[in-house]
Amino acid sequence: MTTTTHHWPQRTAHIINLLLMLVLAGTGFYIHRPLVGGLMGLARYAHIVAAFVLLVNLAWRIYYAFLGQYKDAREFKPQLQALPRQIRYYLFLSNHEVKEGLYNPLQRLAYLAVVLLIILQGVTGYALGWPEGTMAVLVNALGLAEIRALHYLITWFLLTFLIVHLYLVLTETPHALSEMFLGRQQLLSTGSPEKHVARDRA
Amino acid sequence: MDFQSRLEHKGLTRRDFLKAVAAVTAALGFPVVYEPRIAAAVEKAAGKPAVIWLEGQDCTGCSESLLASVNPGPTEIILDLLSVRYHETIMAASGQVAENWLDENIKQGGYLLIVEGSIPTADDRFLTIGGRPFKAILQAAAAKAAAIVPIGACACYGGIPAAGPTGAKGVQDIIKDKPIINLPGCPVKPNWLLGTVLHYLILNKVPELDSNKRPLAYFGTLLHDNCPRRGHYEKGEFLTDWNDPGQKEFCLLLRGCKGPKTFTDCAQNWWNDGVNFCINASSPCAGCTQPEFYAAGPMDTRVGLAPLYLRTDTMNLPGVGGVNPETVGKVVAGAAVVGAGVHLVGNVLTGRLKQDKGDKGGREQ
Ligand code: HEM
Ligand code: HEM
Numbered sequence: 001m002t003t004t005t006h007h008w009p010q011r012t013a014h015i016i017n018l019l020l021m022l023v024l025a026g027t028g029f030y031i032h033r034p035l036v037g038g039l040m041g042l043a044r045y046a047h048i049v050a051a052f053v054l055l056v057n058l059a060w061r062i063y064y065a066f067l068g069q070y071k072d073a074r075e076f077k078p079q080l081q082a083l084p085r086q087i088r089y090y091l092f093l094s095n096h097e098v099k100e101g102l103y104n105p106l107q108r109l110a111y112l113a114v115v116l117l118i119i120l121q122g123v124t125g126y127a128l129g130w131p132e133g134t135m136a137v138l139v140n141a142l143g144l145a146e147i148r149a150l151h152y153l154i155t156w157f158l159l160t161f162l163i164v165h166l167y168l169v170l171t172e173t174p175h176a177l178s179e180m181f182l183g184r185q186q187l188l189s190t191g192s193p194e195k196h197v198a199r200d201r202a
Numbered sequence: 203m204d205f206q207s208r209l210e211h212k213g214l215t216r217r218d219f220l221k222a223v224a225a226v227t228a229a230l231g232f233p234v235v236y237e238p239r240i241a242a243a244v245e246k247a248a249g250k251p252a253v254i255w256l257e258g259q260d261c262t263g264c265s266e267s268l269l270a271s272v273n274p275g276p277t278e279i280i281l282d283l284l285s286v287r288y289h290e291t292i293m294a295a296s297g298q299v300a301e302n303w304l305d306e307n308i309k310q311g312g313y314l315l316i317v318e319g320s321i322p323t324a325d326d327r328f329l330t331i332g333g334r335p336f337k338a339i340l341q342a343a344a345a346k347a348a349a350i351v352p353i354g355a356c357a358c359y360g361g362i363p364a365a366g367p368t369g370a371k372g373v374q375d376i377i378k379d380k381p382i383i384n385l386p387g388c389p390v391k392p393n394w395l396l397g398t399v400l401h402y403l404i405l406n407k408v409p410e411l412d413s414n415k416r417p418l419a420y421f422g423t424l425l426h427d428n429c430p431r432r433g434h435y436e437k438g439e440f441l442t443d444w445n446d447p448g449q450k451e452f453c454l455l456l457r458g459c460k461g462p463k464t465f466t467d468c469a470q471n472w473w474n475d476g477v478n479f480c481i482n483a484s485s486p487c488a489g490c491t492q493p494e495f496y497a498a499g500p501m502d503t504r505v506g507l508a509p510l511y512l513r514t515d516t517m518n519l520p521g522v523g524g525v526n527p528e529t530v531g532k533v534v535a536g537a538a539v540v541g542a543g544v545h546l547v548g549n550v551l552t553g554r555l556k557q558d559k560g561d562k563g564g565r566e567q
Contacts, residue, residue, distance in 0.1 A: 006561060033454070034438055034440060034455070035438065036438065036439070036440050036442055036456075037438055037439070038438035039438050040435055040436050040437065040438045041436035041438075043438075057471050079435060083540075084224055090545070092548050092554075103270045108368075131465075132422060132423060132424065136412060136413070137413050140412050140413040140465075142496045143463065143493065144424075144462065144464075144494060145460075145463040145489075145492075145507060145514065145517070146517050146518060148462075148463065148515075149515055149516065149517030149527045152527045152528070153527035153531055155531070156527065156530070156531025156532070156535055157531070157534065158536060159531070159535050160531075160535045162539045162542075163538045163539055163542060164538050164542065167542035167545070167546070171545075171546065172547070191331050196397060
């Protein structure tokens with residue numbers, strides 16, 4: 001089955017991911033720089049619970065991408081050759097973006113990077129929380145100071161993704177917003193067909 | 203003199219001795235039933251094993267910490283148990299006589315080599331004894347040692363001298379082919395040395411170590427997870443003002459405590475025969491048992507845990523050295539915001555923003 005829009009399983013995973021990411025970033029920043037009189041215990045508890053749900057959600061999403069009813073793994077297959085053309089489009093050097101399927105080459109890379117970053121957060125976070133267990137070798141090799149700094153740095157990278165993601169979603173694919181969150185196509189503007197320049201295939 | 207009378211000579215009763223054995227047995231995780239057997243083994247081994255004690259670039263604080271206890275304690279027992287053949291600060295011999303004596307003992311082999319202080323690697327001339335580079339002395343002594351016990355942060359990982367220009371390294375960076383039991387700390391805690399030596403005497407093998415070669419029995423738990431101030435951490439009660447009596451029990455995290463990054467049993471096993479330990483005395487943990495404790499300097503780009511009273515959030519990027527993740531993060535995220543802003547202007551100027559992108563047909567390919 002080919003995917004032409006965002007189906008409910010993907011949408012659900014995305015919304016869960018989005019909410020948890022906000023919880024994790026919020027509690028994470030608090031853990032990093034606690035306010036006097038705050039509630040560290042609660043923040044850490046929420047962070048760790050959210051983290052595990054996030055990882056389960058990710059694992060399920062990856063599983064679904066390959067074996068689900070609306071599997072969409074190939075939508076994320078990197079298209080490196082087409083990358084320069086897509087970059088030219090974003091730099092206003094060309095009016096044609098490359099889009100075969102749901103996502104353009106840059107989107108594909110960015111989404112794959114997010115998966116990688118979440119996995120890295122999981123590994124470093126798990127090492128921070130249970131440094132004496134399975135992660136002991138990593139902890140001793142890098143030192144907890146380094147691991148904590150990495151976990152914090154990746155948080156910033158995820159935030160950076162979110163900024164760019166939000167900007168591009170709002171400016172490039174506003175119609176996908178309703179697709180992604182409500183599951184239906186909603187034409188936000190009723191322009192004439194001639195206006196579809198940007199989406200023409202190169 | 204038999205063991206018992208040697209103990210008495212030191213002012214130690216048999217009870218003191220058994221108490222020390224009990225403490226060590228517990229610390230190493232032996233069941234209590236082993237205690238008599240351990241005491242017996244210690245008595246049997248007493249006086250036999252030879253020890254050579256070398257001192258590199260250090261402050262002699264580790265020796266000091268071991269020797270300066272007021273009451274006869276673990277240290278006395280060790281020094282009494284072992285025959286310490288060479289120890290620069292406490293031996294009577296000096297000069298050429300002492301050096302010859304060292305050579306002779308090395309020839310005999312099979313001793314326990316205790317090393318205090320770091321080894322300069324930038325230039326041999328930073329430390330010579332009797333004209334010989336310290337590194338050469340260490341290598342010669344290590345070659346015939348049964349096992350090596352580097353004590354203190356310097357001998358284990360370079361320690362404070364690693365922040366200087368001598369290229370200070372720990373024993374494990376120089377000697378690769380001998381069993382090494384690292385006992386870091388600044389200084390080393392006497393109990394750790396006592397326990398390790400006893401363990402070695404009794405079982406004749408190296409205790410279970412982590413990948414930094416520290417005995418798991420002492421360095422297997424995170425200080426932060428056992429901290430007496432942990433409750434305040436959980437409640438978000440952090441000491442910010444040293445002068446406020448209301449905060450004096452609070453968590454020291456914001457005052458630079460390295461407890462969350464440091465593996466040690468300090469919270470369970472206090473210093474000076476159980477009198478106190480840093481955090482309990484309102485000093486943030488300095489992270490002295492960690493390899494990265496003081497490794498910040500021109501010769502070493504690893505990120506250290508100093509300074510004491512500041513949170514050190516820097517991380518080490520290979521080839522780049524220390525960077526602050528917060529700075530990197532803010533620059534990257536800031537660039538994204540600026541980039542998006544500039545792009546938006548481009549979008550408006552080129553009229554692209556107004557183009558209808560709700561093109562369903564175009565999505566199917
Ligand atoms: C995915 C699995 C994750 C796990 C298992 C995890 C776990 C943890 C743990 C155990 C801590 C340390 C708490 C402490 O210091 O006592 C922590 C801190 C933190 N986490 Fe996570 N986390 C995860 C994901 C995330 C994500 C996705 C973000 C950001 C979006 C994040 C942001 C942070 C931040 C900023 C800190 C504070 C770090 C510091 O002290 O500098 N974490 N996390
Ligand atoms: C308010 C916040 C967010 C909004 C409005 C939003 C919106 C969207 C939209 C509309 C799409 C579909 C894009 C298209 O069809 O061209 C999408 C896809 C995606 N978003 Fe977000 N997103 C948000 C937050 C996040 C966060 C925090 C993450 C992860 C860190 C994330 C990761 C992804 C990924 C991986 C995809 C690919 C599609 C999929 O996983 O099924 N998003 N997002």
